[in-house]
Amino acid sequence: MKIATYNVNGVNGRLPVLLRWLQEAQPDVVCLQELKAPQERFPLKEINDAGYNAIWHGQKSWNGVAILSKGYEITEVQRALPGDPEDIQSRYIEAIIDQIVICCLYLPNGNPYPGPKFEYKLAWIDRLKKRTDELIKMDLPAVIIGDFNIIPTPFDVHKPERWENDALYRIEVRKAFEKMLKKGWLDSIRTLFPEEKIYTFWDYLYKAYDRDAGIRLDHVLLSPYLSSRLKSGGVDRHVRGWEKSSDHAPVWIELEKEGKQ
Amino acid sequence: MKIATYNVNGVNGRLPVLLRWLQEAQPDVVCLQELKAPQERFPLKEINDAGYNAIWHGQKSWNGVAILSKGYEITEVQRALPGDPEDIQSRYIEAIIDQIVICCLYLPNGNPYPGPKFEYKLAWIDRLKKRTDELIKMDLPAVIIGDFNIIPTPFDVHKPERWENDALYRIEVRKAFEKMLKKGWLDSIRTLFPEEKIYTFWDYLYKAYDRDAGIRLDHVLLSPYLSSRLKSGGVDRHVRGWEKSSDHAPVWIELEKEGKQ
DNA sequence: GAGGTAAGAG
DNA sequence: CTCTTACCTC
Numbered sequence: 223m224k225i226a227t228y229n230v231n232g233v234n235g236r237l238p239v240l241l242r243w244l245q246e247a248q249p250d251v252v253c254l255q256e257l258k259a260p261q262e263r264f265p266l267k268e269i270n271d272a273g274y275n276a277i278w279h280g281q282k283s284w285n286g287v288a289i290l291s292k293g294y295e296i297t298e299v300q301r302a303l304p305g306d307p308e309d310i311q312s313r314y315i316e317a318i319i320d321q322i323v324i325c326c327l328y329l330p331n332g333n334p335y336p337g338p339k340f341e342y343k344l345a346w347i348d349r350l351k352k353r354t355d356e357l358i359k360m361d362l363p364a365v366i367i368g369d370f371n372i373i374p375t376p377f378d379v380h381k382p383e384r385w386e387n388d389a390l391y392r393i394e395v396r397k398a399f400e401k402m403l404k405k406g407w408l409d410s411i412r413t414l415f416p417e418e419k420i421y422t423f424w425d426y427l428y429k430a431y432d433r434d435a436g437i438r439l440d441h442v443l444l445s446p447y448l449s450s451r452l453k454s455g456g457v458d459r460h461v462r463g464w465e466k467s468s469d470h471a472p473v474w475i476e477l478e479k480e481g482k483q
Numbered sequence: 484m485k486i487a488t489y490n491v492n493g494v495n496g497r498l499p500v501l502l503r504w505l506q507e508a509q510p511d512v513v514c515l516q517e518l519k520a521p522q523e524r525f526p527l528k529e530i531n532d533a534g535y536n537a538i539w540h541g542q543k544s545w546n547g548v549a550i551l552s553k554g555y556e557i558t559e560v561q562r563a564l565p566g567d568p569e570d571i572q573s574r575y576i577e578a579i580i581d582q583i584v585i586c587c588l589y590l591p592n593g594n595p596y597p598g599p600k601f602e603y604k605l606a607w608i609d610r611l612k613k614r615t616d617e618l619i620k621m622d623l624p625a626v627i628i629g630d631f632n633i634i635p636t637p638f639d640v641h642k643p644e645r646w647e648n649d650a651l652y653r654i655e656v657r658k659a660f661e662k663m664l665k666k667g668w669l670d671s672i673r674t675l676f677p678e679e680k681i682y683t684f685w686d687y688l689y690k691a692y693d694r695d696a697g698i699r700l701d702h703v704l705l706s707p708y709l710s711s712r713l714k715s716g717g718v719d720r721h722v723r724g725w726e727k728s729s730d731h732a733p734v735w736i737e738l739e740k741e742g743k744q
Numbered sequence: 745g746a747g748g749t750a751a752g753a754g
Numbered sequence: 755c756t757c758t759t760a761c762c763t764c
Contacts, residue, residue: 492756492757493756493757493758496756496757496758497757517757519757519758520758543758543759544757544758544759545757545758686755687755687756687757688755688756689755691755727756729756729757730755730756730757
């Protein structure tokens with residue numbers, strides 16, 4: 223089973239690129255972030271025509287997340303991260319697909335630091351921690367996947383020294399990410415490529431992609447139960463070079479069939 | 484000599500379509516309207532690369548007119564319709580190309596009727612009348628060409644009864660157009676196709692092009708001196724069906740070489 | 745730089 | 755509907 227994440231930065235503007243990539247990569251499950259479309263303007267018809275069914279949680283202008291699947295039924299579990307009924311931003315959607323809990327997230331950016339947006343990010347991470355601790359405790363096969371807006375280590379950024387006070391790299395969020403891993407979640411891409419520079423995002427500005435001035439923000443975390451099934455993975459970084467591409471590249475992993483292990 | 488007019492509705496957004504049509508139609512002279520670009524953002528390089536030189540009068544957001552020519556020198560005569568120094572809208576540019584006076588215009592829309600915009604339209608037509616009377620008096624070979632925003636007759640609109648109080652069809656502007664023809668100007672497209680329904684504009688709304696709910700707004704008027712050289716003409720209406728097309732279609736005529744008559 | 749929104753014009 | 759500008763976010 224191939225599971226992917228792609229921050230599309232506008233699902234309608236990105237549709238040609240998204241469909242081209244789906245056709246090429248043929249993932250079984252795709253988590254999308256930054257739909258930037260209200261619920262009723264999700265391009266379901268075109269997604270269906272490409273062979274995918276979908277659930278999504280839209281929002282006008284910002285955020286918005288979706289889970290797509292080809293050939294597997296999608297059973298929605300929830301469309302909000304528990305812990306704050308006041309939080310109306312569409313950043314989390316959770317479903318069960320082929321007996322696996324898929325948690326698709328678009329974690330707050332948090333800039334500027336310091337400030338209320340950074341505080342919101344920390345609070346959001348706390349709530350995520352509670353949810354993911356539960357999943358671990360319940361011993362479920364689960365995937366936490368999406369745009370974390372967290373650069374996990376100095377090795378995951380072109381010039382670490384420039385990022386010290388950026389919300390994507392602040393020590394608080396790196397520590398929180400590390401704490402999740404300590405609980406048992408596997409950073410699958412880093413595990414597969416322990417020594418390689420791997421980026422998933424290159425800014426539109428300053429020809430960041432041409433200079434490979436990127437950062438690693440999009441992650442696929444596997445619960446202990448699933449970790450042994452990790453077969454392969456990667457970043458489709460060439461997609462970032464396509465015409466009218468998102469500033470993120472798709473990230474994917476492949477899991478061994480359950481019977482095989 | 485093939486002379487064309489095309490209301491592009493944004494010269495920068497329309498560039499792929501414009502270049503494709505230029506390549507296909509190979510006009511010698513092209514009058515453009517609704518550049519919707521300030522003077523410094525006219526895409527001269529791309530126009531030059533397509534083999535055309537150009538003069539233009541831009542304006543931020545609205546209006547804007549240009550004259551393009553392939554292989555002929557363009558001698559600019561004026562870039563404003565005489566008669567009102569207060570009028571700063573870029574709606575008129577005049578040049579001599581191959582001994583012919585080319586008057587490229589984007590006549591005010593004039594809606595809503597009644598109101599100051601309609602009054603401005605009538606005043607603009609008055610000034611145009613003065614200028615074109617002069618050209619007739621001087622016996623010059625001249626072409627008045629562009630988007631007149633005038634539906635000349637009931638035969639030039641899908642459903643005339645719906646347009647009685649529209650500034651494009653108001654009796655005042657139709658009368659004014661008729662008066663120009665009486666002075667000696669030849670409505671070349673109508674002359675070539677006296678019996679046919681001919682439209683040059685189809686609204687973006689309500690699938691107007693699919694329903695062929697169009698109107699005839701773009702005209703090519705020939706001075707008496709030139710009328711005998713009229714060889715052929717037409718509307719490239721298929722261009723209106725292209726992806727990302729303008730709401731207008733290009734209109735063109737072909738003149739016999741001067742020696743030939 | 746490139747998405748989104750909104751208003752104004754057509 | 756589809757242009758434009760100006761603004762906001764990342």
